[in-house]
Amino acid sequence: MHRLEGALRSYAWGSRTAIAELRGLPVPTAHPEAELWLGAHPADPARVVTDEGERSLLDLVRSEPERQLGRRSVDTFGERLPFLLKLLAAEEPLSLQAHPSADQAREGFARENELGIALGSSIRNYKDDSHKPELVVALSRFDALAGFRDPKRTVELLDAIAVPELQPYAGLIAGQPDSDGLRALFTTWITLPQPVLSALMPRVLDGCVDYLSGSKDGEFVAEIRTALELSEVYPGDAGVLAALLLNRVTLEPGQGLYLAAGNLHAYLHGMAVEIMANSDNVLRGGLTPKHVDVPELLRVLDFDSVDIPVLEAEELPGSAEFMYVSPAPEFCLTRIDLSSNGRAEHRFRTEGPHILLCTAGSVHLRCGSQSLDVEQGSAVWIAAEDPEVSVTATSERAQLFSARVGAPIA
Template sequence: MQELVGALRSYAWGSRTALAQLCGRPVPSAHPEAELWFGAHPADPARVKAAGSDRSLLDLVTDDPVRELGTVADAFGARLPFLLKILAAEEPLSLQAHPSSAQARVGFERENRSGVPVDSPLRNYRDDSHKPELVVALDRFEALAGFRDPLRTVDLLRALDVPGLNVYAELLAAQPDSDGLRTLFTTWITLPAAALSTLLPAVLEGCVRYLSGKGAREFSAEVRTALELAEVYPGDAGVLAALLLNRLTLEPGQGLFLAAGNLHAYLRGVGVEIMANSDNVLRGGLTPKHVDVPELLRVLDFEPIDLPILEPEAGDDGGARYRTPAPEFALCRFDLPAGGEPIALTDAGPGIVLCTEGTVELAQGGHTLTVRCGSAAWISAADTDIKARAVDGPAQLFSACVGGN
């Protein structure tokens, strides 16, 4: 087991306080801090520190995959199949989806043949992998994810009482299924600028009227979100598209799993995120980054879904497990009481142990490693019988490993 230093990513939607506070650095930070990557993705691998050395986790795994990955290399090749992050969103992320494995392979090869550099801002596919992902809230976490039941969306559009929305409400009411959602989403996301400049302000006025009404309002969260998105991204068709999606709130400890093709946008909050080791994102709006609507439409799953909030299951080892169908990763949370007995981390390596509260001491034989809040440890396949205990107060850690381990 070795100390692992995350790679800090700065994006405009990040926070100047959340990650700095978590890691014990001065607040506010010089720039918005959006993500800490703990993994071996070529775009930004974490650093392994041990015995005075400092090297990337990517190089460590590539140089000796047998020791570091063990039998995982038989299934996934000489690469760590997952990427672990801490995400801190002060403003909404882009409206986006991720491709399936087949779509990623085809898209990656197509862009390679076209000569688009892998690091180009115009690139859609930076690798040939799909990107299922799980986010677990560290504080209150807000998101849009998955297309809502079309009939409820019809109710929302009618409740806004905007004449310009009537034709769209009737279109969806006449075909309340995935085909109707595809038609409406495609129409809105590709609206000519002149039409959008007329419709969107009228919709936003309708949102204001809706919220000023008396009594309980069924769609208050959805309508308020549309207004907030319009403030950050004025004139963006993604604001209209957001009206079609489920609006979710995760409380600390709750999770959300997103499969390929699921349209989503994280709105705000801090969470631990684990995904297949990929950086493939297809964007449709709500961002200054590259948007490729035709490619997004190719990968989107328009089947309406009532996304369940994922509650962890209690494990025999005292951990709380977040079960997903993804073979690339598994995630478990441990809440360690102050002065408690050491608990065994039974998940086999390769893995990453991430501390998100307090300080944790890892012990293996006569060797110990202190992991402070915002820091992590790399657990190779050769590392076994590791125990963890809280130091100087309660602590929380997340253990990430390959699915099925």
């Protein structure tokens, strides 16, 4: 068991207060803080704090994979930590994106290697050969766009914007309200010639403003307000139109969202814990200054409309632990809620690697002869070989997230 220092990533969409406040550090920060990476991704591994000093978690895992990861994880995923845990704070919207399936990632990674595109190149899509299923759990109210809305509803939304110039486009899905119609409309919008886009966008935005001034409690207020907000951050970006096709989701603290391969999504605002397969494979379609590759995005996108289910954690009987059930084999995320007047202690045995992240209050950890006091915003690495761990709340309430390798639930 070691204290784990995350790798802080600064992106323009990050927050100058959220992550620092959680960690009890001064605000506002000099740079926007977007993500704290808690894992062993080669691009930015976290660091374990040992008696001999700090050490990269990536080095530690590579130097003794079986002791750190355990036999089962090594047999299944090789000598690397299969998941990446993140703390994420979005002040502004992130890019419109999707992630490849396992087959697409292997194929795309090999293809870009053959083309001789350097791994660090800004035009590189596939940074590794892994898929990237991801699960996000809100710490604050968290807004996102995720998955294509039922096209029949989208026709109603486009009709509500009531702009004649939109009608030919609405006709593409009105006449074919299925995945083929969505593919046709999305592809048309995301590849509109600049003069056409420049003429269309202001008309659509005027229609959005009219809708909001006309019907403050209309059924599409949240969707249309989001389109206007996106157009302020990314003026003239075709991703604003594409956003009109997606489900708008608001998570309350504790609720989760699982994003499978091919699901088009954009996180809009809020703070969250996020876990994913240990991959950095992102295909972007807009709403970003980063590399956008529309043809490659179109190859991986799933155009079936979905009602994205908001994921509620399931209580594990007789414990303080709640599980976010997802199909990804690389990870399993649970939440541990402790309180001094309820369940104040939680015990578990590791069968593989664990990362604990304290998101509220403080706890005392015991593991064999070791003990650690852990405050809100701090994380701990627990190796597969470590003995039983006990977690005791040292504040009135304490909350932790526990990340481990996905396992068949016993």
